[in-house]
Amino acid sequence: MQSLKPLQGHLSRFIKAACLLGLLVSTVSAETKNSHLIxxxxxxxxxRTELAEKLRAITGWSQLDFDEEGVLRMGGEMEAHGGSRAARELLAAAAEGRALMLLEDASHRADVVFARVNPGRWTKDGAQKPPVYVILIDFADFQHVIGDEAARAAFNEGWAVLHEIAHVVHDSADAEEGANEPGACETLINRMRRECGLAERAEYFFDLFPGQERTAFTTRLVRLAFDLQTPQLKKKRYWLMWDANLVGGIEASKQIAAR
Ligand SMILES: [Zn+2]
Incomplete structure (x- = not known):
């Protein structure tokens, strides 16, 4: 795809985009282990296959997969081939933490813009059980994303899930509304993208495609910027675009819900 033209004039509004990620370390054991992601x-x-493929590419753990019980099985640091060390450290930290994270298919849900994490609640004996979180993934939303290949590689179900895991593991925040930066959570995800040689997300919020503000089109095109640092130390900008009427996130109530 061709790059989209640069934005002209002011953005009419900022819209909170899908949730994406953050972390720092803990030790990574040498042997394969189970995570708390189920x-x-x-x-x-x-x-499951789609998600595991994306996570394998990001982490460099060629053995990473979901087992028959649906539990994410990972590798050790020694078993990694390329990929992002920070992503492996995040998953290792998730495995060593107390929290249980359930992955749920939220495809076609209007209140889920790409992905989101919600605190869960045990129906019985909650006090004796570990904290639980539900990571909602709207797989259908990702099908609506078009744009530059370099940006698409940096924005998929795998990146979205890592972002939500980082919220749980590090309690990191997203950018404040209107802020012109990626936010703490995405800053960690950007480190992972950098380690993978991919473009980094320039901002947390997506904005309306220029010219869409005043139209009565049935589509509401929005776009999100990614920057790739070139060897010449120049940044090259790439764009993702989607129809917010299909993906969601335009209405204020949904903006608040997207974390
Ligand atoms: Zn978030």
Missing amino acids: CRPELSPAH
């Missing part, structure tokens, strides 16, 4: 039974085999 698929809900309803998460289809196709989506």
Whole structure:
């Protein structure tokens, strides 16, 4: 795809985008281990495969996969081939922490813009059980994303899930509304993108595509910028674009919900 033209004039409004990520370290053991990330039974085999593929590419753990119980199995630091060390450290920290994270298919849900994490609640004996979080993934939203290949590689289901995990593990925040930066959570994810040689997300918020503010089009195109640092120390900008009427996130109530 061609790069989109640079934005002209003011952005009419900023809109909170999908949630994406953050971390720092803990020790990473040498052997394969189970994480505290578990698929809900309803998460289809196709989506599990899709998600595992994306996470393998990001982490460099070629053995990473969901087992028959839907538990994410990872590798040790020694078993990594390329990929992002920070991403491996985040998953290792998630494995060593107390919190349980359930992966749920939220495809076609209007209140989920790409992905989001919600605190869960045990129905019985909650006090004796570890904290639980539900990571909602709207796989359908990612199908609506078009744009530069360099930006698409830096924005998919794998990146989104890592972002939500970082919220749980590090309690890191997203950018404040209107802020012109990626926010603490995405800053960690950008470190992972850098380690993978990918473009970094320039801002947390997406904005309306120029000219869309006043139209009565049935589509509401929005866009999100990514920057790739070139060897010449220049930044090259790439864009993602999608129809917010299909993905969601335009209405204020949904902006608040997107974390
Ligand atoms: Zn977030």
